[in-house]
Amino acid sequence: MIMVLGGAKRGEMVLEARGITKRFPGVLANDQIDFEIKAGEIHAILGENGAGKTTLMNILFGLLHPEEGEIHIRGERVKFKSPLDAINMGIGMVHQHRKLVSAHSAIENIILGHPSAGFILNVKKAEEEVQELCDRYGFKVDLRAKIWQLSEGEKQAVEILKALYRGAEILILDEPNSALTPQETEKLLESIEAMARDDLAIVPFITHKLPIVLGISHRVTVLRRGKVVACLETSRATEQSLAMQMVGREVIFRIEKTTVERGKPILQVENLSALSDKGFQALSDVSFTICEGEIFGLAGISGNGQQELVEVLAGIRNVHKGKVTLDGQDITHASSLDRWRRGIGYIPADRINVGSIPDFSLVENTAMNYFFDDRYSQHGIVDYKNMRKLTEEVIAEYGVAAPGPDTKAKNLSGGNLQKLILARVLSRNPRLVIADLPCQGLDVGATEFVQNKLMEAKKGKAGVLLISEDLDEILSMSDWVAVIYEGKFMGILPTGQAKKENVGAMMAGLSLKDNVT
Amino acid sequence: MKIGRNEFKMEKRATLSGWEAARISILAIIFALTLLSLLFILADVNPLIAYREIFSYAFFNPFGLPLTINRSIFLLLCTFAFIIPYKAGLWNIGMTGQLFAGSICAFAVVVALGGKEFSASPSPWLLIPLMLIAVILGGGALGAIAGFLKGRFNVNEIVTTMMLNFITFWLISFLIKEGGPFMKSGGEGQSFELPKSIFAPLIKGVPFTIIIAIGLAVLIYYLFAKTKIGYEIKAYGLSPAAARYAGIRISMIPLLAFILGGAIAGLAGYHYFAAVPGLYKIPKNYGEFGDLAFYGIICGLISQGNPLAAIPVALLFGGMSAGGRFVQGQLHMNFGVDYALLGVLMISLVAFQFFYRYKFERTQTNPDKERIDVGVHR
Numbered sequence: 038m039i040m041v042l043g044g045a046k047r048g049e050m051v052l053e054a055r056g057i058t059k060r061f062p063g064v065l066a067n068d069q070i071d072f073e074i075k076a077g078e079i080h081a082i083l084g085e086n087g088a089g090k091t092t093l094m095n096i097l098f099g100l101l102h103p104e105e106g107e108i109h110i111r112g113e114r115v116k117f118k119s120p121l122d123a124i125n126m127g128i129g130m131v132h133q134h135r136k137l138v139s140a141h142s143a144i145e146n147i148i149l150g151h152p153s154a155g156f157i158l159n160v161k162k163a164e165e166e167v168q169e170l171c172d173r174y175g176f177k178v179d180l181r182a183k184i185w186q187l188s189e190g191e192k193q194a195v196e197i198l199k200a201l202y203r204g205a206e207i208l209i210l211d212e213p214n215s216a217l218t219p220q221e222t223e224k225l226l227e228s229i230e231a232m233a234r235d236d237l238a239i240v241p242f243i244t245h246k247l248p249i250v251l252g253i254s255h256r257v258t259v260l261r262r263g264k265v266v267a268c269l270e271t272s273r274a275t276e277q278s279l280a281m282q283m284v285g286r287e288v289i290f291r292i293e294k295t296t297v298e299r300g301k302p303i304l305q306v307e308n309l310s311a312l313s314d315k316g317f318q319a320l321s322d323v324s325f326t327i328c329e330g331e332i333f334g335l336a337g338i339s340g341n342g343q344q345e346l347v348e349v350l351a352g353i354r355n356v357h358k359g360k361v362t363l364d365g366q367d368i369t370h371a372s373s374l375d376r377w378r379r380g381i382g383y384i385p386a387d388r389i390n391v392g393s394i395p396d397f398s399l400v401e402n403t404a405m406n407y408f409f410d411d412r413y414s415q416h417g418i419v420d421y422k423n424m425r426k427l428t429e430e431v432i433a434e435y436g437v438a439a440p441g442p443d444t445k446a447k448n449l450s451g452g453n454l455q456k457l458i459l460a461r462v463l464s465r466n467p468r469l470v471i472a473d474l475p476c477q478g479l480d481v482g483a484t485e486f487v488q489n490k491l492m493e494a495k496k497g498k499a500g501v502l503l504i505s506e507d508l509d510e511i512l513s514m515s516d517w518v519a520v521i522y523e524g525k526f527m528g529i530l531p532t533g534q535a536k537k538e539n540v541g542a543m544m545a546g547l548s549l550k551d552n553v554t
Numbered sequence: 555m556k557i558g559r560n561e562f563k564m565e566k567r568a569t570l571s572g573w574e575a576a577r578i579s580i581l582a583i584i585f586a587l588t589l590l591s592l593l594f595i596l597a598d599v600n601p602l603i604a605y606r607e608i609f610s611y612a613f614f615n616p617f618g619l620p621l622t623i624n625r626s627i628f629l630l631l632c633t634f635a636f637i638i639p640y641k642a643g644l645w646n647i648g649m650t651g652q653l654f655a656g657s658i659c660a661f662a663v664v665v666a667l668g669g670k671e672f673s674a675s676p677s678p679w680l681l682i683p684l685m686l687i688a689v690i691l692g693g694g695a696l697g698a699i700a701g702f703l704k705g706r707f708n709v710n711e712i713v714t715t716m717m718l719n720f721i722t723f724w725l726i727s728f729l730i731k732e733g734g735p736f737m738k739s740g741g742e743g744q745s746f747e748l749p750k751s752i753f754a755p756l757i758k759g760v761p762f763t764i765i766i767a768i769g770l771a772v773l774i775y776y777l778f779a780k781t782k783i784g785y786e787i788k789a790y791g792l793s794p795a796a797a798r799y800a801g802i803r804i805s806m807i808p809l810l811a812f813i814l815g816g817a818i819a820g821l822a823g824y825h826y827f828a829a830v831p832g833l834y835k836i837p838k839n840y841g842e843f844g845d846l847a848f849y850g851i852i853c854g855l856i857s858q859g860n861p862l863a864a865i866p867v868a869l870l871f872g873g874m875s876a877g878g879r880f881v882q883g884q885l886h887m888n889f890g891v892d893y894a895l896l897g898v899l900m901i902s903l904v905a906f907q908f909f910y911r912y913k914f915e916r917t918q919t920n921p922d923k924e925r926i927d928v929g930v931h932r
Contacts, residue, residue: 061566351799352801353798353799372801372803373798373799373801374801374802374803375801376801377800377801383799385799387795390793390795390796391793391795391796391799392796392799393796394789394792394793394796395792395793396792397788397789397792401785401788401789404785405789405796405799405800406800408782408785408786408800409782409801414782417781417782417783418780418781418782419780419781419782419785421780
């Protein structure tokens with residue numbers, strides 16, 4: 038009954054792209070890219086942000102049309118007019134930003150748009166078939182559950198199941214391991230390998246987390262600036278060599294952690310509670326202290342109250358209960374602007390919608406943290422001349438790749454945008470840096486840069502609150518590790534005593550006492 | 555797309571200079587006039603003669619030119635009333651209501667100080683400034699309602715401003731009709747006339763409000779180009795979440811933008827009902843001015859929120875509405891030329907904004923394969 042196994046046999050070439058070229062105004066996004074994959078193969082595509090991965094992915098899925106080059110599927114030349122053509126040719130896409138109807142159940146999402154789903158839905162039959170797929174590849178999803186009730190990993194499984202159920206033989210995975218816990222990642226990798234054993238061709242697109250690529254893929258293609266710089270058997274690659282290919286220079290993986298003598302407390306949070314937008318208790322009874330020269334790492338899966346905590350500290354969400362002091366002064370009810378002035382520097386997780394204004398120039402974006410500063414505005418008049426000079430300085434100092442200070446922020450890549458935000462915030466010499474997912478979605482080079490800059494801030498006696506889902510990052514950067522789960526701190530411990538497994542278990546809701554063995 | 559040896563290709567523009575935008579707008583105007591000439595031909599009128607009449611009446615005729623200027627000043631003020639909230643990402647559909655509210659306040663001031671009495675001649679030095687303050691406060695207050703509701707409770711400003719329009723519309727009706735406090739003695743369904751002593755001063759026959767309008771153009775330009783508050787409004791307009799992040803008090807911005815917008819709309823009310831020669835009252839057909847006020851939205855959109863660019867646009871629209879009405883009678887046309895003109899111009903200008911974002915490139919498949927631009931679109 039199941040159409041998992043298409044015509045292709047193991048080792049047969051299922052997809053071949055030759056000389057793919059695509060231009061955007063001012064950018065050559067894909068330049069003569071060759072790519073091929075055989076049935077049963079896992080062929081990863083690696084590249085930094087802006088290397089042309091997304092363009093290639095969209096071309097393979099029929100969302101964009103290449104200007105030059107050909108795509109062959111099972112030896113037949115194809116031209117996709119839309120993703121529907123691609124789907125009908127057996128290509129399945131698992132988006133990084135899930136495209137599911139959150140009020141519908143998993144199974145409803147899976148059969149949505151399926152050709153056999155006619156006017157009257159036979160959910161029961163579909164459910165049996167999908168359940169079979171689940172069992173075969175080890176996906177544990179309650180098919181009757183609504184999407185909003187599912188975790189990130191489960192939602193991803195639903196997307197994969199949807200593609201498989203449509204009969205995909207070539208599965209494109211966009212950043213498959215972002216936003217997953219270590220345990221979920223482990224399960225995902227097992228499922229991917231099981232699918233490959235069933236002769237599916239799998240193409241994961243990856244910007245970071247190189248070890249995962251090395252772990253399961255057979256071949257790797259590395260893109261840099263729109264070109265293929267390497268295509269090799271994974272067994273012949275190392276983490277270092279791949280990173281070097283991606284970035285074009287050597288990358289040091291271990292960030293050098295410097296210990297700074299612990300100074301006086303900067304931020305003190307006592308029994309803090311806050312409500313979510315919907316009025317639920319999102320943060321309950323949280324207490325901690327951050328001192329001069331230390332990085333306080335907060336681990337946890339997104340949506341467990343981190344955002345509420347950060348917003349309360351930044352002054353853009355009201356405190357429900359509790360007290361916050363900065364350098365001994367009560368700032369529990371201080372306004373956001375007041376906190377900027379007192380030396381809180383906030384790097385938001387959402388750099389496109391919150392941390393920057395895409396239609397503003399870089400000068401105006403820099404002004405976001407300076408327009409209230411007496412050095413840059415007097416008597417209600419903004420000194421744009423001076424602001425421009427400042428922008429030129431920070432662009433140069435932080436190596437933001439941009440044509441000039443008048444470029445609009447929307448023309449910057451993710452990494453460069455983050456550099457600009459970092460530059461803007463850190464150049465204020467804040468006492469406390471709140472870095473919310475500062476490296477999320479960044480490539481290896483930019484991640485290294487951001488981490489080093491945070492380390493520098495620490496050396497400059499600032500306190501840093503680092504929020505991340507990436508355990509490796511937390512453990513390598515911080516002096517203290519706290520884990521947040523459903524709005525509560527599961528424990529705070531010095532990094533020296535934190536083991537990856539323990540912290541991972543705490544992220545999943547087990548308290549420290551339960552899982553220490 | 556291929557036509558003969560030429561291949562046309564659509565490309566996204568990375569940037570657009572002010573001159574390019576102006577050129578595209580002029581093309582749009584030519585296109586609209588060409589389109590409308592079909593209507594004239596259908597009505598057995600030579601379009602060239604019709605346009606000559608329209609333009610010469612609107613811009614060169616001693617009776618038409620003042621009409622054009624007065625309408626343009628009114629339109630310009632309505633445009634500014636739209637632009638300021640527009641920069642904050644908000645849509646002011648309530649210029650009509652705001653200008654009526656301002657006018658009501660100004661006339662109330664006159665009534666309160668006894669100016670309604672026959673033979674009264676109150677001091678202009680007192681009353682004219684008071685009337686100006688009254689229109690600003692009245693228009694600003696009506697704007698404030700929408701701005702406050704938006705900022706505090708996130709109530710859709712389009713709906714509130716629209717509904718406030720109806721309220722003020724009927725309020726005026728109540729005030730000027732039979733038995734109303736602003737009624738002209740003897741009824742007639744219009745307001746009393748302002749006493750001669752407080753007619754707004756004229757500069758070469760043009761009401762002094764022209765200075766207010768042009769001054770505001772410069773001031774608003776400066777507001778958004780240089781000032782902190784202008785920066786905050788723009789930031790909020792493009793991204794409220796980012797503005798909040800930057801420490802801007804985001805509940806205050808809509809309030810502020812609508813107070814400013816409403817106050818300027820109030821001035822538009824003062825201009826037409828207290829400063830344009832020959833009127834000096836709230837006439838029976840006051841609703842028509844309300845309709846004209848909506849063209850402030852169009853002018854604001856066409857000038858892309860740039861108050862200086864709004865000046866020629868308002869002049870064009872003011873002129874076309876005056877000239878169109880004139881030729882309609884002159885050439886015995888059986889349809890409303892003025893609103894047909896405005897309508898087609900508006901559609902054409904808005905449609906041509908497509909070229910703000912895209913351009914066509916023509917490549918000739920000559921052996922030398924040289925790229926040639928279509929010229930006009932670049």
